[in-house]
Amino acid sequence: MRSKSPKLVCDHVWKIFGDLGKAQHIIDAQYWPPGQSDLDKYNLIGAVQQVSLEVFDGEIFVIMGLSGSGKSTLVRCMSRLIEPTNGRILFNGEDLLEKTSREMIEIRRHKMGMVFQHFALLPHLTVLGNVAFPLEVQGIARAKREERARQVIELVGLKGRENYFPRELSGGQQQRVGIARSLADEPELWFLDEPFSALDPLIRREMQDEFLRLQSMLRKTIVFITHDFDEAIRLADRIAIMKDGAVDQIGTPEDIVIRPATDYVAEFTKNVVRAKVVSVRSIMKPVTGRPAIGEVAGTAKVSQIVSKIKHSDGIFAVTDEDGERIGDISRDDVVEILMQG
Amino acid sequence: MNQISPQQKPALWQRPMLVVWTISLFILTIFWLFGKPYLAWAFKLPRGWQSRLRYHISDAANWLLDDASFFGLFTFTEFTRSIAAIVAVPYDFVLSIISTGFLEGVGSDAIQLLPPLSWIAVIFLVFALGRYARDWKLAMLAAGCFSYLAIFGQWHSSMITLASIIIAVPIGVGFGLMLGIFSYRFWWFDRAISPILDLMQTVPVFAYLVPILVFFGFSPVAAIIATVIYATPPMVRITILALKQVPSELTDLGNMVGCTGHQQMWKVMIPSASESLMVGVNQVIMLSLNMVIIASMIGAGGLGADVLASLRRLDIGAGIEAGLAIVVLAIALDRLSQALAHRPPDPHYTGPKRSLLQRYPYSLAGLAVVIISGLAGLVWAGFQRWPEAWSLTTGKSANEIVKFININFYDQLDAVKTALLLNVLIPFKRFLLSLPWPGVIALLGLAGFSLKGWRLAVLCMLLGLFIVFTGLWPKAMITVYLCGISVIIASLIGIPIGIMAAEWKPAWNITQLIIDTLQTLPSFVYLMPVVMLFRVGDFTAMIAVVAYAIVPAIRYTSHGLKHVSEDLIEAGVVSGCTPLQLLTKIKLKLALPEIMLGINQTIMLALSMLVITALVGTRDLGQEVYIALTKGDIGRGAIAGLCIAFIAIIADRLITAGADRIKTRLGLAK
Ligand SMILES: Nc1ncnc2c1ncn2[C@@H]1O[C@H](COP(=O)(O)OP(=O)(O)O)[C@@H](O)[C@H]1O
Numbered sequence A: 001m002r003s004k005s006p007k008l009v010c011d012h013v014w015k016i017f018g019d020l021g022k023a024q025h026i027i028d029a030q031y032w033p034p035g036q037s038d039l040d041k042y043n044l045i046g047a048v049q050q051v052s053l054e055v056f057d058g059e060i061f062v063i064m065g066l067s068g069s070g071k072s073t074l075v076r077c078m079s080r081l082i083e084p085t086n087g088r089i090l091f092n093g094e095d096l097l098e099k100t101s102r103e104m105i106e107i108r109r110h111k112m113g114m115v116f117q118h119f120a121l122l123p124h125l126t127v128l129g130n131v132a133f134p135l136e137v138q139g140i141a142r143a144k145r146e147e148r149a150r151q152v153i154e155l156v157g158l159k160g161r162e163n164y165f166p167r168e169l170s171g172g173q174q175q176r177v178g179i180a181r182s183l184a185d186e187p188e189l190w191f192l193d194e195p196f197s198a199l200d201p202l203i204r205r206e207m208q209d210e211f212l213r214l215q216s217m218l219r220k221t222i223v224f225i226t227h228d229f230d231e232a233i234r235l236a237d238r239i240a241i242m243k244d245g246a247v248d249q250i251g252t253p254e255d256i257v258i259r260p261a262t263d264y265v266a267e268f269t270k271n272v273v274r275a276k277v278v279s280v281r282s283i284m285k286p287v288t289g290r291p292a293i294g295e296v297a298g299t300a301k302v303s304q305i306v307s308k309i310k311h312s313d314g315i316f317a318v319t320d321e322d323g324e325r326i327g328d329i330s331r332d333d334v335v336e337i338l339m340q341g
Numbered sequence B: 001m002n003q004i005s006p007q008q009k010p011a012l013w014q015r016p017m018l019v020v021w022t023i024s025l026f027i028l029t030i031f032w033l034f035g036k037p038y039l040a041w042a043f044k045l046p047r048g049w050q051s052r053l054r055y056h057i058s059d060a061a062n063w064l065l066d067d068a069s070f071f072g073l074f075t076f077t078e079f080t081r082s083i084a085a086i087v088a089v090p091y092d093f094v095l096s097i098i099s100t101g102f103l104e105g106v107g108s109d110a111i112q113l114l115p116p117l118s119w120i121a122v123i124f125l126v127f128a129l130g131r132y133a134r135d136w137k138l139a140m141l142a143a144g145c146f147s148y149l150a151i152f153g154q155w156h157s158s159m160i161t162l163a164s165i166i167i168a169v170p171i172g173v174g175f176g177l178m179l180g181i182f183s184y185r186f187w188w189f190d191r192a193i194s195p196i197l198d199l200m201q202t203v204p205v206f207a208y209l210v211p212i213l214v215f216f217g218f219s220p221v222a223a224i225i226a227t228v229i230y231a232t233p234p235m236v237r238i239t240i241l242a243l244k245q246v247p248s249e250l251t252d253l254g255n256m257v258g259c260t261g262h263q264q265m266w267k268v269m270i271p272s273a274s275e276s277l278m279v280g281v282n283q284v285i286m287l288s289l290n291m292v293i294i295a296s297m298i299g300a301g302g303l304g305a306d307v308l309a310s311l312r313r314l315d316i317g318a319g320i321e322a323g324l325a326i327v328v329l330a331i332a333l334d335r336l337s338q339a340l341a342h343r344p345p346d347p348h349y350t351g352p353k354r355s356l357l358q359r360y361p362y363s364l365a366g367l368a369v370v371i372i373s374g375l376a377g378l379v380w381a382g383f384q385r386w387p388e389a390w391s392l393t394t395g396k397s398a399n400e401i402v403k404f405i406n407i408n409f410y411d412q413l414d415a416v417k418t419a420l421l422l423n424v425l426i427p428f429k430r431f432l433l434s435l436p437w438p439g440v441i442a443l444l445g446l447a448g449f450s451l452k453g454w455r456l457a458v459l460c461m462l463l464g465l466f467i468v469f470t471g472l473w474p475k476a477m478i479t480v481y482l483c484g485i486s487v488i489i490a491s492l493i494g495i496p497i498g499i500m501a502a503e504w505k506p507a508w509n510i511t512q513l514i515i516d517t518l519q520t521l522p523s524f525v526y527l528m529p530v531v532m533l534f535r536v537g538d539f540t541a542m543i544a545v546v547a548y549a550i551v552p553a554i555r556y557t558s559h560g561l562k563h564v565s566e567d568l569i570e571a572g573v574v575s576g577c578t579p580l581q582l583l584t585k586i587k588l589k590l591a592l593p594e595i596m597l598g599i600n601q602t603i604m605l606a607l608s609m610l611v612i613t614a615l616v617g618t619r620d621l622g623q624e625v626y627i628a629l630t631k632g633d634i635g636r637g638a639i640a641g642l643c644i645a646f647i648a649i650i651a652d653r654l655i656t657a658g659a660d661r662i663k664t665r666l667g668l669a670k
């Protein structure tokens, strides 16, 4: 479906916490991979278990799972903040685990950015100082790094607050600083670990919109962590659902809602308003040849065509990107989806 | 067939440890009562069995002093001299600023090139610092404290003491920070340093005064070095803790933006941990002040030397005055440093550009006062130094009061003292001295085993055997006796006070004020009034130790009681406990581990105070250290110091293990 090559690949990644001293043998090749009973026996925690996934250039890849399911560990393995126990991490096709620590520093300085759940702002620096911090670490001259920092601060809508200290800002504003800082060195790959979880629901909503606005301008490759399924649906191009360290299902929001792979995933999708997720093309009927009284786009979500279709008895033509008729849809089809919640 | 039976006590044979204990105690009693004629060595160690470690240590020290050299480049003595010379430079500089002025030439021929800061200037500077650090109230307090020093004729000595503190604190903080950072970064360094830190905090200060005296001579610089060694370990501990407490998100951030190890430490970790680190700085200041009097034994001068001198000539009035001056200085420095630590940073400033005066009001005002008062001092000397004729003294009246009490209440005081000595202290001492050492060692082992396991048993027995074979066993037993009696009395007084303070709010407020004050007093201050009233001897030592060591017994008791979980108390109330039952059946039981830790702390303080009471003529290990100090005998001092440290370690490990057991049993353990 996608012609682009993946930006980031996780290939059978494992992270086991705990004292491996006595359990060396279970990570030996001949016994690999360990079962849950092996882990339990030595008091080990398999925080990430055999995760394989691909993140494509320019997409928002959301990793969703309940607290403790290993999301933070996984995202930290991707940037090697945590050393995976086993597996490969490919970034632009190169194995990150083979890089020296000097090379990793360079990669993190220029190619990766990260936003943290609790903002991780340095209390002794102003907004300007915090945003310029990644550039300061690189040894860029003050005037130059502050100029760049001012640009990003404006981008996230904090112009005028440059000289405030973090403690003088609200939670939402603090996270804007965190976002600005992670963008200061123009990363290719952008990690966000539950960036809005610590915010009030109303602010969270606003920040999600802001995030989508930024992404529409910047087109970064994004790995976004959340425990909130609605947030995942709202933001994701594709979602990976994690449970107990392993990935249960990877797919577009629509895939997951329509075809949950496990009962566990189905549980999350239960309360989702289908009409907002499901697109017209996935519920359309084959072309009948009967005359259509109107046209709707196949990629549109069902909820977007409700007002257009609800008072008409006839059949609408569903078209693809080129305006080609690829199917038919009637009011009954829409009502059926709406009835499902 | 589920029958609800009343909870049965397990039968004797179900509790093997109890049986072992009973049998052991029985055997030991027999041994103690009848063993002496047959096994004399168990009651008094034969001379030939004593270890010669003490002499080896002294020999090693002498070799260091006389012959050792580093790769033939310089000798050890040259090494210590150059350290002393390096420390002396900033010390002389600070001393010139606040005390002597800048001089040309030496001795009485010296010409003063520049006068020191006048009393007006110093008081104004601390006033401004107080205002900057917090508010006018703190400014008034600080200025008030320093005015006291001027008015009561303590200025000269205070400034000498202050100069050594000003030098010792940054050195201590700097070293502590470095060592702490090292331990945080390198696990092997952490492994190596943590037992040393444990030992440093239990070895009595006197013990390491001896080598410092021998290596660095009798001088203010030697005193500063001793102070630094004493005050640094807590800074190391606090640094390690503070770094470990930096949220992991911040370390992740540092790594994510590509910090090098160095940048990570200095740009991320240290700034984020700064608030906790400032607590460490405050600790270093307070410990340095604690050392003021002790350090004067190796040449510190200043207030400490005044106290010591008056204690030696039993001029209580003068001693109390100088002692109070230390307390006043301690209060001022404590409050100022705490306020600086918690000072909220200035809010952001976005207004128009400000003038120099608007940006640095305090510094500039301070500078102005320094210059003006300096010039005014040239006109009239009273502006420079507080006129002697205006000085007040309370010394006379203190002496009068003591005389009055001694004349009128001598009989009563003496009766109390004699009664306690005859009925409690002396019998207890005789009892301990008569115990056979193998028996005591065996009991220590048994206690260690039943509280934790064989590791603790071996540790306790090895440390005990060390004491035995130094030949200091009798002195160690006297230490144990003095410490034991004092701790028992401190607990008997302290725990009820703690209970009262926890249960009744007004009592808490008063108690807190008192224990806070007690904690700022340097240990010597306790000694003086007691000596005045009871002369020298064990009884005096005991009273001073009790007064010094009672604070943790009170504090931990009330803290423990206050932190008993609300749910459990409510459960008790609901099931109809009377307040008394609530206290005895629920709160005290649950607070027991905490109370035990308080007693543990009381023991530690008692041991450290005991060494000081050697000055009033006890015959314990403290005296041994004190003799070593006067003779400059490194081996003797080191061995006696280690014995005290080992007693402390045994007590600490056993009590901690006991508290842990109780916690586990009560289900309070994490
Ligand atoms: N440093 C660590 N040491 C041991 N266990 C850890 C560590 N970090 C995380 N874990 C464990 O790994 C599991 C996954 O944690 P985490 O990745 O933080 O989950 P999430 O971010 O999804 O809430 C949890 O069970 C957690 O307790």
Ligand SMILES: [Mg+2]
Binding pocket: A071, A072, A073, A194
């Ligand atoms: Mg997480």
